[in-house]
Amino acid sequence: MKMSTKGQYSLRAMVALAQVQQNQEEGMLSISQMAKQTGVTVRYLEKLLRSLKAAGLVETTRGAAGGYRLAKPAECITVGQVLQVGEGRLEPVECIQSDGRPCDRKKSCAIQYVWQRISESIHQVIDEMTLKEVASQTPDENQSVI
Amino acid sequence: MKMSTKGQYSLRAMVALAQVQQNQEEGMLSISQMAKQTGVTVRYLEKLLRSLKAAGLVETTRGAAGGYRLAKPAECITVGQVLQVGEGRLEPVECIQSDGRPCDRKKSCAIQYVWQRISESIHQVIDEMTLKEVASQTPDENQSVI
DNA sequence: CTAATCACGACTAAAACAGTAGGAATTAAA
DNA sequence: TTTAATTCCTACTGTTTTAGTCGTGATTAG
Numbered sequence: 421m422k423m424s425t426k427g428q429y430s431l432r433a434m435v436a437l438a439q440v441q442q443n444q445e446e447g448m449l450s451i452s453q454m455a456k457q458t459g460v461t462v463r464y465l466e467k468l469l470r471s472l473k474a475a476g477l478v479e480t481t482r483g484a485a486g487g488y489r490l491a492k493p494a495e496c497i498t499v500g501q502v503l504q505v506g507e508g509r510l511e512p513v514e515c516i517q518s519d520g521r522p523c524d525r526k527k528s529c530a531i532q533y534v535w536q537r538i539s540e541s542i543h544q545v546i547d548e549m550t551l552k553e554v555a556s557q558t559p560d561e562n563q564s565v566i
Numbered sequence: 567m568k569m570s571t572k573g574q575y576s577l578r579a580m581v582a583l584a585q586v587q588q589n590q591e592e593g594m595l596s597i598s599q600m601a602k603q604t605g606v607t608v609r610y611l612e613k614l615l616r617s618l619k620a621a622g623l624v625e626t627t628r629g630a631a632g633g634y635r636l637a638k639p640a641e642c643i644t645v646g647q648v649l650q651v652g653e654g655r656l657e658p659v660e661c662i663q664s665d666g667r668p669c670d671r672k673k674s675c676a677i678q679y680v681w682q683r684i685s686e687s688i689h690q691v692i693d694e695m696t697l698k699e700v701a702s703q704t705p706d707e708n709q710s711v712i
Numbered sequence: 713c714t715a716a717t718c719a720c721g722a723c724t725a726a727a728a729c730a731g732t733a734g735g736a737a738t739t740a741a742a
Numbered sequence: 743t744t745t746a747a748t749t750c751c752t753a754c755t756g757t758t759t760t761a762g763t764c765g766t767g768a769t770t771a772g
Contacts, residue, residue, distance in 0.1 A: 421649075423567055423658045423681075425761065431677055450717065459671060464762055470719070483770025484716040499680055503567075512569045525605060530703040531577055534645055534695065535569075541687040549680065557676040571730065596748065610731055616750070629739025630747040719768070729758070737750070742743100 427506035430468050431554075432458040434502045437478065438494035438555035448487035468506070475505045494555060500546035510546070511539045573652035576614050577700075578604040580648045583624065584640035584701035594633035614652070621651045640701060646692035656692070657685045 436457045440447040451469065455462045469488060472478045479491045490497060504510060513535045514520035526532070582603045586593040597615065601608045615634060618624045625637045636643060650656060659681045660666035672678070 421567065421569055421573070421653050421656055421658070422660070424759090427567070428659060428677075431680065435677060452717085461762080463764080466718075467762085473719095480718060481770090482718045482768075484714090485771055486717050486769080488718090507567050510567055512567070513574060514568070530581060530700055531574075533703045534577065534692075534700060537691045537695070538688060541691050542684060545683045545687050546680075549683070554676055554680055557679045570728090598748085607731075609733080612749080613731085619750095626749065627739085628737075628749045630745095631740055632738080632748050634749090714772090716771085717769080720766090721764105723764075724762085725760105726762100727758105727760070729756105731755085731757100733752105733754075735751090738748080740745105740747085742745080 421512065423503070424507060426468060427503045429458060429460045429464065430472060430506040431499065431502050432460065433465060433469060434472065434477065434490070434497070434551055435555050437488060437490050438497075438551040441490055441494055442552075442555055446489070448481065448485075448489050450487040454488070471505050472502070475501075477501060477505065490551070494552035495550045497551045498547050499549045499551070499554065500543065502551070503546060510542060511535070512542075567658065569649070570653060572614060573649045575604060575606045575610065576618060576652040577645065577648050578606065579611060579615060580618065580623065580636070580643070580697055581701050583634060583636050584643075584697040587636055587640050588698075588701055592635070594627065594631075594635050596633040600634070617651050618648070621647075623647060623651065636697070640698035641696045643697045644693050645695045645697070645700065646689065648697070649692060656688060657681070658688075 433454050436454050437449055440449050451462050451465050454460075454469075455465055458465070460468075469478060469480075473480060473488075477491055477497060478488050480486065480488050500510065509517050509519070511517045511520075515523040515526065515529075516532055516535045516539060523529070579600050582600050583595055586595050597608050597611050600606075600615075601611055604611070606614075615624060615626075619626060619634075623637055623643060624634050626632065626634050646656065655663050655665070657663045657666075661669040661672065661675075662678055662681050662685060669675070
């Protein structure tokens with residue numbers, strides 16, 4: 421039950437893009453710049469951004485002085501959208517996904533109640549939180565970590 | 567970001583045990599009986615239950631007519647406790663775990679805020695929900711599934 | 713022309729997952 | 743005392759997923 425690096429790094433990249441947009445409208449960010457900021461290799465970021473582009477979350481311009489930018493304003497992209505590109509469906513088990521086949525125990529299963537509740541609580545967080553909100557977040561040294 | 571079968575099947579087994587406890591106080595359940603109810607192989611259940619025992623969540627008696635029972639009343643065991651045995655720590659990323667090493671970006675990382683929020687929302691659900699609550703849950707045919 | 717940049721598909725090593733297998737120890741009951 | 747049912751322990755193994763890398767091609771500003 422861990423986020424893969426795909427999801428984590430995708431989010432890093434998107435937040436980096438959101439922070440650019442915060443400062444200069446229409447600013448582009450190249451992969452090599454993103455690699456510096458995020459600590460992820462150029463090669464791997466390249467791959468992740470390809471997926472994010474396919475999902476319609478970023479736009480690119482090619483050639484020298486090219487790069488990436490958000491396809492929509494940062495306040496219109498949710499963390500959930502980004503994570504789903506990296507991770508696939510975010511339900512904790514397949515049997516409660518709308519597109520997954522339900523298991524044969526479905527009708528008598530008391531436990532799906534658990535997965536439903538977990539799923540809802542995750543979605544409540546990530547579907548409400550936008551990149552803008554994350555980008556403007558300043559880490560607080562004093563906050564308790566777990 | 568999916569529960570492994572370890573976590574899923576462990577929970578099935580524990581709920582089966584809780585349902586026994588609901589009916590007859592002090593009833594034991596053998597692995598072969600559990601296998602029928604849960605749809606998991608005897609061999610694999612055996613392995614999972616060993617971990618649950620090591621974690622102090624079930625008790626056993628060996629020999630013929632032996633079996634397993636909950637080590638504590640069903641209302642005193644949370645879903646979170648069970649899942650943690652199967653899955654390990656349930657935080658979505660290692661860097662926010664109290665026992666995981668924080669990543670080197672920690673101080674400047676705006677994204678830990680996301681993981682914190684997700685983590686809290688998951689724990690709010692699974693640490694409050696007891697086996698008793700799950701065992702008494704009747705699946706509702708009419709509830710919307712996602 | 714050239715250097716910087718994105719684009720695409722194939723490939724791979726390592727780890728995690730999902731079990732299985734063999735056999736030993738214990739105990740109730742015949 | 744034998745037998746059958748049961749838990750206990752240690753390995754082992756095939757498959758899938760993860761976490762990348764690599765080579766090469768296409769595009770474009772200067």
